[in-house]
Amino acid sequence: MAKINNNFLKLKAGYLFPEIARRVNAFAEANSDANIIRLGIGDVTEPLPEACRTAMIKAVEEMGDRSTFKGYGPEQGYAWLREKIALHDFQSRGCEVDASEIFISDGSKCDTGNILDIFGNDNAIAVTDPVYPVYVDTNVMAGHTGAANDKGEFEGLVYLPITAENNFTAEIPDRKIDLIYLCFPNNPTGATASKEHLKAWVDYAKSHNSIIFFDAAYEAFITDSEIPHSIYEIEGARDCAIEFRSFSKNVGFTGTRCALTVVPKTLKAKAADGSDVELWKLWNRRQSTKFNGVSYIVQRGAEAIYSEEGLAQTQALVKFYMENAKIIREQLTAAGLQVYGGVNAPYVWVKTPNNLSSWDFFDKLLQTVNVVGTPGSGFGAAGEGYFRISAFNSRENVEEAMKRITEKFKM
C-alpha cells in the first residue's frame, strides 16, 4: 500500500473554526429566535471596487477575441502589474524594490507555506505566539517539527510570546534562529511594529544570517504615518527579508485571489557545500515549475487598483472597515473592557474580563448577547485570556453587536 506523509498526523485537526461553528450551531438550534452576529471571521464583507470590476469585465471581453486572447502568462506575473506595484507600494516609500523582484501569486496563504520549498529541513524556526496558524501548520507538514504538547505547541519550533506585557512585540531571541515569521500589522492582535522594532529584527537577522518572512497583508490599514508599511523601509532588509503582500483584505480579493511576494536579488542563504545561493533564483525556479501564474483577468483587476479611481475606491474600503474598528474599540472601552489593536489593523484584541478563559468569554458573549468572536487561545497558548473581534462586517452588524455588548456589560 502507498504510504502517507506522516507529518500530517501531527497536525491539530483544525480545532479553532470547527469548534466555533459547533458551539454556534448548538446555541442556534436551542435558541431559534436568537439573531446571531458573527464578528469572528477574518473574511471581508464589502463588494469589489468598481475600478477592479470594470477592468476585469474588459479583460473577459479581450479573452473572447482571437486578436487579444491570452494563453499562459509569465509565471512571475505580467510586467505591467509588477511595475505598478514596485512604483506605488515600494519605490514611492523609498524602498529599493525592483519589479523583477516581485512575484504575483494567488495568495499569501499559499506563498507563506510554499516558501518552505526553497529552504532546508534543519533550520531553527521561530513564530510569535499567538500566530497566524498557516506558518505553524506548513512547518509541521514539511516535517520541521516533532509532536504537539497539550498546549498545542510543536516540539522544535521556537515560540515568541506577544502579550500586553511586551506591547505585543516579540523580544529579540538570545539564541540563533534561521527563519523568523513576523506579521505586522498583526493578525490576530492588531499590533504594529515601530521602525525601531523592525530595525532590531533586521540587525538581528543580519548578524545571525537569518531570513525574516515578513507578512504585510494588513499594511493598507496603517493610519499612523510613523509606522513602516514594508520591511524594506528598514536599511539592510534587502539582505535578510522576504515580504508577503495580498490584495485580499485591502481590496476585498479574498475570493478573487491575487497576492505578491518580494524576494530581493541580494538575498542569499547557504548550500550544503558551504556556498551562498541567491534565493531569488530558487524561488523563480520553484514558481516556474509548480505554478502557472494568476489569471490574466484577475491581474487586470489588480492593476486597476493603481488607477486614480482604483486608489480612491480602495482607500474608501479600508476607511470603512477602520471606522468599524473605531466603533468596536470605543464601545468595548465604554463597556469597561481593555482593548488593544484596531487603530492600524482591522482587528481588535480584547482582554477577557475577570480572568475568564478565552473560551468562557466566547460562550458568555454568545449566550448573553448572541455575538460571536474568536477565542485568542485558538491562535496559540499566549493568546489565552484574549479574544479577537474583527472589523470586517457591515456597519449595521457592528453597531448592533456593540449596542448589545455595552447594554449588557454596563448593567
Ligand SMILES: *Cc1c(COP(=O)(O)O)cnc(C)c1O
Ligand atoms: C488574510 C491573511 C493573509 C492573506 O491570505 P491570502 O491567501 O492572500 O488571501 C495573509 N496573512 C495573514 C496573516 C492573513 O490574515
